[in-house]
Amino acid sequence: MTAPRVVATGLRFPEGPSYLPDGSVAVVEMKGEAVSLVAPDGTVTVAGDCGGGPNGSALGAAGELYVANNGGLSAEGTGYWHAPREFDGCVQRVDRDGTVTTVGGVLPGPAPHRPNDLCFGPDGTLYVTDSADWENLRDIKPGRVVAIGADGSQLGHVEVPAMPNGVVFGPDGRLYLSQTLTRKVLAYQVSGGEFGEPEQVLKVPSGMPDGLCFDGQGTLYVCGSVGNVIHVYVGLELKESIETGEGTQPTNCCVGDDGSLYVTFGLTGQLVAYDLGLTPTTVHTGSIAGAAS
Template identity: 80%
Template sequence: MTGAPRVVASGLRFPEGPTPLGDGAIAVVEMKGEAVSRVDPDGTVTRLGDCGGGPNGSALGADGELYVANNGGLSAEGTGYWHAPRQLAGCVQRVDPDGTVTPVTGELPGPAPHRPNDLCFGPDGTLYVTDSANWEDLRNIRPGHVVAIAADGSVAGSAEVPAMPNGVAFGPDGRLYLAQSLTRKILAFAVTGGEFGAPEQILKLPAGMPDGFCFDGDGTLYVCGSIGNAIFVYSGGELKETIETGDGTQPTNCCVGADGRLYVTYGLTGQLVAFDLGVTPAAPHTGSVNAVLEDS
């Protein structure tokens, strides 16, 4: 049974999208802070980039830069919707080591509003981002997309995904795994660049709503149950353990650090926590998107 986590940092403004930086630090986006920040092992928090809008996910690039899925300025919790003071069109942003923030995607597939949610690099360096579409209007929500972004910032291909595509990561089998939040399912796609195969249902959470997730080096899958206040641990498609995080935490996303700990962002309590699991991290995929395109 997994023990209680250690609180690494507090006072974060609706954290999401944790990403290991390779030096023991973890990058997190702060949705309500409209920024991406660095959390050092001693809990020191340093702003890396001022993003505006609603930073929702992050991925580390090949040259130390970060890529941020920015939903344009929207967050949800029990009290209703939050709208960012600085609204923008949903896009992927590049945050360079000097703090420069630039949009690197033009118009995404489908009608606006675009709500980029999470992103990851594939084995070939293609960047994949989920667009959750107009989830602020759940009664009339449209299908979203998972979009492949080439190194020049162009859309290399996409697949339509209904019911709010959310977290995304590559599995040990080389397929792209994706959370379909409104069905509680995790799907998997065979992908090559911008070519997507038909999705396969891998599992369905017993409760909560799948948000962000990650794999460790042994292929164990950790899924943040978000509104269910739990992390569901799967091995070979079978539920291995349920880690209860406590009422009012809202675990939003997770990653495995080089130290073998599972790092989890708690949106509502504003914390980054670490579970000392002693697991092997998965080898990261990386790449770069170098084009600087006008925000559309």
């Protein structure tokens, strides 16, 4: 495997990349409290000042972005970083003019809410993971996956223990979910906010599953986060593991229309691209009504 191409550096704990139609990549900067756009030439422009701890992004149907904001928490060495503008976590909409609004209201379950990742389903429903109080790993509460409709209402949710994290729709129409503390990936049949029973589809051999994505051939890429690895699955069987290098911490990934696998390295503050000649995939979009924050 050739070394990745470095697209951008100096990002403040990047997460949640989303490939955009113009060839740029949206990334959230958790410690920058913002969502930013990385142009193909590496130029970084802030698209929205979110506050808190932006943790994941999803592209909307009209070019807007949706952000899972954990409220202002990040791991830092042996402790935790807290944002200057900390609040209970929520889901945000960032319009192309930079306006930031909240969507989905107060998430279900006890505070603190720690939204982590999000994606649209085929019907335009927005699914967001809430990882719960992961600053309390020894006694972490169950998290949830919450479905949000186009009008901003919550359509339903499912409780998931052991830190629900990355989320993506697969080519089989199921919702795939990283369960970080068990090192498993689960799959759910979903419809209109209703969730079926979870099926364990794999367990990563190293690292802790974080963000994940599919390419157009159905190959699944799972970021192994603290293990500094990306696991590649064909037919849900492990094909290879891409070592990203000590201290990189790959947090999330997406496939671009240019055939590259884009990966955020949290600890080194980089967006990198593995130019693998992949088949792009169809990414579902939608629009969710926002309320002034």
